[in-house]
Amino acid sequence: MSTPGVCVIIVTFNSGDEANRCLETVARDLASVEWHAIVVDNASTDGSANLIASAPHLQVRRNAANRGFGAAVNQAARLTRAPLLWLLNPDCRVEPGAFPALVDTLDRHADCAIAAPQLLNADGSVQASARGDPTAWTGLFGRHGLLAKLFPNAAMTRRNLQAADLVAAGAESTPIDWVMGASMLIRRDMFDAVGGFDERYFLYWEDADLCRRFRARGWSTRFVPRARVLHSGGASAKTSSKLAIRAFHRSAYQYYATHVVRSRLHPARWFARVALPLRAWWRSRRA
Template sequence: MPDLISVSIVSHGQAELAARLFDDLRAQKPTGIEVILTLNIDEALPFDPDSFPFSVKTIRNASPRGFATNHNAAFELADGNFFCVLNPDIRVTADPFLALIKELRNPAVGAVAPLILDTDGAIEDSARPFPTLSSLVCKALGAEPKRYYEIGDESISPDWIGGMFMLLRRDAFAAVGGFDARYHLYYEDVDLCARLRLAGYDIRLVPSASVVHLARRQSRRDIRYLLWHLCSMTRYILSGTRRKVEKAAAR
């Protein structure tokens, strides 16, 4: 069967951004994609879902749900052998999927991501080592050591990749049970990558593919997002997954 990428996009009052992303996808003419668009709150669409050269499935939530729950629900509707988690505030200026799928041809690789750039072209820190209790304490004290990766031309294997754009093998996502829905927002990507690694899968960042991220960090501007961030961080730090992945890394 030919490859099919199921792209999951969740809009929380971001239909205008989603419309631009849909136009980007149409302009790049990627082969073999379908889009599952989740409207997390009631909003009108500024476009006709049937006007695109790819299938668009729409989910309208009766009440808002978390990041993990929404993407897990989209996965249940997905027909593709690859599953892409994509934020509506991503802009796609060149087809990233060819290079990413090439990396995923290796069955040992469970998830990949392109280089994430901000609107000025600077590289965002979307691929990092796993957070540890000591690294978070140092960060809180303003003494966080450099824990980032050197980016060159070749793909690298970071501990985790950000959920604004990740492409996964369907079988890998299913094997670990998808996202942990107990993470309402934040750290669900860290937790997923940790469980993928514990299951024996590699995680790759592919610099030959890149996209632009328009986001501003909500947790710096809205107390709800700050609380969700703190709750998710605490959940991960106290989790057995964190302890297992640190123990595995120490071997």
């Protein structure tokens, strides 16, 4: 896999300019690699699809309706036979050497389905992009929750902040429960084997679900801190924050019902079914 074919997949919604800047950094990092890109525009209302620069290695697909992130990625994956799929959010900026570090990780670990870089905020701080599997308890200790602020060093809190801890420890590459879908290098044969993203997740949580399904097959997800990608975060979601809030909570329930509490009769399942929509309603009012 010295010079693998890789397809860069970017899903846009009112973020065409961001996608152009992302592709500029991708082109620099993949200068010696055979690659092409597919941008799927999810029915942008600002003409984003027309803003994306044309290039010989670039396809742009325009959806008549917003199909959601996972469905758009699956759509792009069906259009390419590249052995590697590099998912990037349009608001990502690839730092030099990111792709070589990620593909080196795949070369070293035959069981690795996903290699994911360290994601950085605009101020250079480490994003919480590598985490332990979500549970009911870790939800209470969410990154921005009161309990996490009161108990910053509690084990439940640190499960949501593993990226920063691994970077501080100087880790080169380590297995992790799940990583954010903002930047993932995925083996397409493994992606196909699990059926790609679960399209029941319109936005959010599809990344955690995918990593969990990979692990059920005996395949790993690895976090690679030496690969660095700047991620400003939420370029598409910011354009419709109330929609994003509702989608987050719907997907959270889907994940909870699929992986955490599967019994429909369990009291915790009923609590989540009521509590998550109420939380979404409350947060939407404040958006």
